[in-house]
Amino acid sequence: MTAIKIAVVMGSISDWSQMKHCCDLLEELDIPYQKQILSAHRMPDEMFAFAKEAHGNGIRIIIAGAGGAAHLPGMIASQTTLPVIGVPMKSRALSGMDSLLSIVQMPAGIPVATMAIGESGAKNAALMAVRMLAAENKQLTEKLARYQAAQKQKAIESEAAWYE
Numbered sequence: 001m002t003a004i005k006i007a008v009v010m011g012s013i014s015d016w017s018q019m020k021h022c023c024d025l026l027e028e029l030d031i032p033y034q035k036q037i038l039s040a041h042r043m044p045d046e047m048f049a050f051a052k053e054a055h056g057n058g059i060r061i062i063i064a065g066a067g068g069a070a071h072l073p074g075m076i077a078s079q080t081t082l083p084v085i086g087v088p089m090k091s092r093a094l095s096g097m098d099s100l101l102s103i104v105q106m107p108a109g110i111p112v113a114t115m116a117i118g119e120s121g122a123k124n125a126a127l128m129a130v131r132m133l134a135a136e137n138k139q140l141t142e143k144l145a146r147y148q149a150a151q152k153q154k155a156i157e158s159e160a161a162w163y164e
Contacts, residue, residue: 005060006033006129009050011072013037015089019065022087022122029143031130034059040071047072051079061129064112065122067091070102073112083113083132085125090118 006026010019019035026033038047054062062082066072067089077084088099096117104114113128115121127144134140 003058004032004034005058005133006031006063007050007054007059007061008033008035008063008065009038009072009076010035010065011037011039011041011067011070011089015065015067018089018118018122019087020122021119022063022065022126025123025126026130029126029130029147031126031133031140038064038072038076040066040075041069044075047075048079051076054080055082061085061132063087063125063129065089065125066103067096067099068093068102070099073103073114074106074110077106077110077112084111085128086112086114087121087125088114088117 008019008022008026010016023033023035038050040047051062059082062076062080063085064073064076065087068091070086070088073084073086086103088096088103090096091099100114100117103112106112115124115128130140130144134144
């Protein structure tokens, strides 16, 4: 799988500390992706152009991390037919609850799959995107099965450490 099919976008560089976990997991699974900053409020023209051109550029799933008002995932979803996965950023003001509610409360007709706040959500967004692509790709299904088996083994080993 060499063509880039996943785009990871975030509202600002301050989101990178959390969204990095999404990209790290995509790299661990050897999944090509592109990443960029697209602020819904400071770069609306660029954001709309990205959303409208994504499908034609080979993107099949968009992962969008956003904090505060967190308009990025929904505004992208309003301009594309591609699946959009929203990742609320943990913030100082409300610990990410503001971001979570902004992303999860989309009006009917503008779906955004919303993950958990912060690092866990970023990781799960990567896994959800790969699962979506794996529905039509046996190689990806096998990668995910190996990843899950490795996660199980880590859990088994972590419990065994208690008894050593």
